[in-house]
Amino acid sequence: MIDSEDGRAIRRMIFKLAGPSLTEMLLINLTQMxxxxxVGHLGSTSVAAVGFTSQIYALMTVCFAALNTGTTVIVARSVGSGRREDANRAAGQSLLLGTMLSLLIMFAGLLYGEKLLFMMGANEDVVQEGLTYARLMFISIAFSSISSSLSAILRGAGDTRTPMKINVLAAYLTVSLGFVLIYGHLGIPVLGTTGAAAATLIVQFGAMLVFLLVMFSGKFDLALSWREISHFDKKMISRMLSIGIPASLEQLVMRLGIMTFVKIGAGLGTTAIAASQLVTNVIGLSFMPGAAFAIAASTLVGQSLGVGKAELAERYVRQIRKYGMALAGVIGAIFIVFAPQILSLYTNDATMIREGTWALRIVGFIQVSQISQFIVGGALRGAGDTRYPLYSTMIGVWGVRVVLSYVFVYVFGWGMIGLWSAVACDQFLRSHLIYLRYQRMAWKKLKV
Structure with missing residues (x-):
């Protein structure tokens, strides 16, 4: 049992970390919405173009999961055990390697962007509408990936407020500039989807500069110096990648599976693609609490294990999961009850609203399972167990979501209901597998 004093201390630590991250991620997701x-008011072709690009963008950035996960775990363990030099060295190597990777990925996107859109199932009209948008978004990878790496470093050290402040300001500026550029105000011509990408690119560049200034200022818990990023530390990079590569492979497996899922859905037509993209955008709101609580779980588990307090780590996870599942129940109920009203904010197209309503209501029923998976998976990664989440993702996304979506859509002819029912089956299974792994408690004895 947790006594009242310990319980209050645990709650304070949880919300000290999760509160800023939750605020940040909710506002970022609200910005995306x-x-x-x-974009939704530009028409279904524009929505489809943005949706296809988003899937490619997510796939192209999965390698940063390896760096970010490995960095967060090592920084959290190092801070927990008082080894600040190791934490700073991990931060420097993360920035060095991340910068090189981001430039390679950016150029690959610029060279093959058009082919990738066609491979996703986009037709000629969608590609013509979205190619410039896609290229600008691929350029932005060079900036957003560096910002995400620096955010991971700060969060691993227990500082979630600084990333929140920077990213909340960036979210506000993106919306403001996006409105001007998309619809053409202040003497600027109407740019449509190109304006949306341009706004994102400009603001992400600015956010990256602010993150770099923060990390080199020496005024925060961790500080970068040119000494740490002027050379490769093979031993530190090997430590980060041994932890992070399974997490990166997990993201790769997931993204390829989701791209296949999107391509299966593309067979239902442009309107269905657009409706699915709207639903995906809405449910991003429900990912944010899970991601925020997962960050708290990863950091607190890592720091607790760093000082040899495995039982404290377990108590943190128990409380985080309780709070997360309660919040997810509320979000799920809102999705189920108000699905048509939510979707009508995006479009006046009755068909898109009708198709999307089925999907959003199905998603409402999986919110509790989804957030449990996020939190417990975050706890396992914080302990250094990044392999099992990879295995569960392979089983859930490819063995369930992809296979059942094809069967439900093309064999049974269930349309959007079948497509999103496959997502529900995937989430239920993965949540169960991850929790069974956690209950074995082997994560308490892992060395990183």
Missing amino acids: IMMIF
């Missing part, structure tokens, strides 16, 4: 609302 507003930008999609702006």
Whole structure:
């Protein structure tokens, strides 16, 4: 049992970390929703173009999961055990390697962007509408990936407030600039989807500069110096990648599976693709609490194990999961009850609203399972167990989501209901597998 004093201390630590991250991620997701609302009023072709690009963008950035996960775990363990030099060295190597990777990925996107859109199932009209948008978004990878790496470093050290402040300001500026550029105000011509990408690119560049200034200022818990990023530390990079590569492979497996899922859905037509993209944008709101609580779980588990307090780590996870599942129940109920009203914010197209309503209501029923998977998976990664989440993702996304979506859509002819029912089956299974792994408690004895 947790006594009242310990319980209050645990709650304070949880919300000290999760509170800023939750605020940050909710506002970032709200920004994405507003930008999609702006695009939604341009028509289904524009929505489909943005949706296809988003899937490619997510796939191209999965390698940063290896760096970010490995960095967060090592920084959290190092800070927990008082080894600040190791934490700073991990931060420097993460920035060095991340910068090189981001430039390679950016150039690959610029060279093969058009082919990738066609491979996703986009038709000629969608590609013509979205190619410039896609290229600008691929350029932005060079900036957003560096910002995400620096955010991971700060969060691993227990500082979630600084990333929150920077990213909340960036979210506000993205919406403001996006409105001007998309619809053409202040003497600027109407740019449509190109304006949405341009706004994102400009603001992400600015956010990256602010993150770099923060990390080199020496005024925060961790500080970078040119000494740490002027050379490769093979031993530190090997430690980060041994932890992070399974997490990166997990993201790769997931993204390839989701791209296949999107391509299966593309067979239902452009309107269905657009409706699915709107639903995906809405449910991003429900990912944010899970991601925020997962960050708290990863950091607190890592720091607790760093000082040899495995039982404290377990108590943190128990409380985080309780709070997360309660919040997810509320979000799920809102999705189920108000699905048509939510989707009508994006579009006046009755068909898109009708198709999307089925999907959003199905998603409402999986919110509790989804957030449990996020939190417990975050706890396992914080302990250094990044392999099992990879295995569960392979089983859930490819063995369940992809296979059942094809069967439900093309064999049974269930359309959007079948497509999103496959997502529900995937989430239920993965949540169960991850929790069974956690209950074995082998994560308490892992060395990183």
